[in-house]
Amino acid sequence: MRRVVAITGASAGIGRAIAIRLARDSASVAICSRRRDRLDRVAAEIIQAGGTSLAMVADVAKAADMQTFVDQTVSRWGQIDVLVCNAGYGVYGAIDQIAPEKMQALMEVNYLGTFNAARAALPIFRRQHHGHFVIISSIVGKRGVPYVGAYAATKFAQVGLAECLRAELVGSGIHVTVVYPISTESEFYEVMVQHSGFATRARGPRQPTERVANAVARAIEHPVPEVYPFRLSKALAVANAIAPGLCDRIVKRWGRKPIT
Secondary structure (H helix, E strand, O other), rough: OOOOOEEOOOOOOHHHEEEEEHHHOOEEEEEEEOOOHHHHHHHHHHHHHOOOEEEEOOOOOOOOHHHHHHHHHHHOOOOEEEEOOOOOOOOOOOOOOHHHHHHHHHHHHHHHHHHHHHHHHHHHHHHHOOOEEEEEHHHHOOOOEEEEEEHHHHHHHHHHHHHHHHHHHHOOOOOEEEEOOEEEOOOOOHHHHHHHHOOEEEEOOOOHHHHHHHHHHHHHHHHOOOOOOOOOHHHHHHHHHHHHHHHHHHHHHHEEEEEO
16 A cells, blocks of 8 residues: 655755655655645656655645645545655844844744644544654754754754654654754755855765655654664764753854855
């Protein structure tokens, strides 16, 4: 039986990579984003990879759009097995550089987008007595770094929601997995520059989106609470819990800095 997976923000980057990776396992994949042209290309790639697809233009910040996305997925295939909450973007800048309206918009997509999608799917999961939320966070959802305070705040909020949801659902047959990627080789950086108005540089490692997608596929097959696609990044989260002051100095040295 084909697994039915719904993915938000699937027109590019990690979302696209997950869609294509799961299609190789013959999954039925529903995808949404705000860009129809990109969606259509990814839908074709899903079919080429061996899956079946449903593409819908939707805005995760709108609860009605997420309800329609979930409803259309269930109408097409009769169920949803996995919901991947992936939609999101970033903004650079110190706190006093971030305009309030930019912080509001970021929160609406990164946090409320996850809330809206999960809220729409949860009654379906409860009725089925099974389901799996996969929430794509970021390593900065575990430990903030310089000049991404606004983005990190949305990711901390997203993680808090996921942890509470996971505790509420213990023993229900519904799983919650939080994924903590590091910087990826995708258009995320270019979009971040566009929204921020300036560029930054970082000395830390990066990873391909396919590596994140493979980690997600393994977590869907064998559910776990947390996934660190770049395994060494977990050490940062552990070190921060033990010695946050030391971590302040580490991320100050290795974190992002504006390009002047």
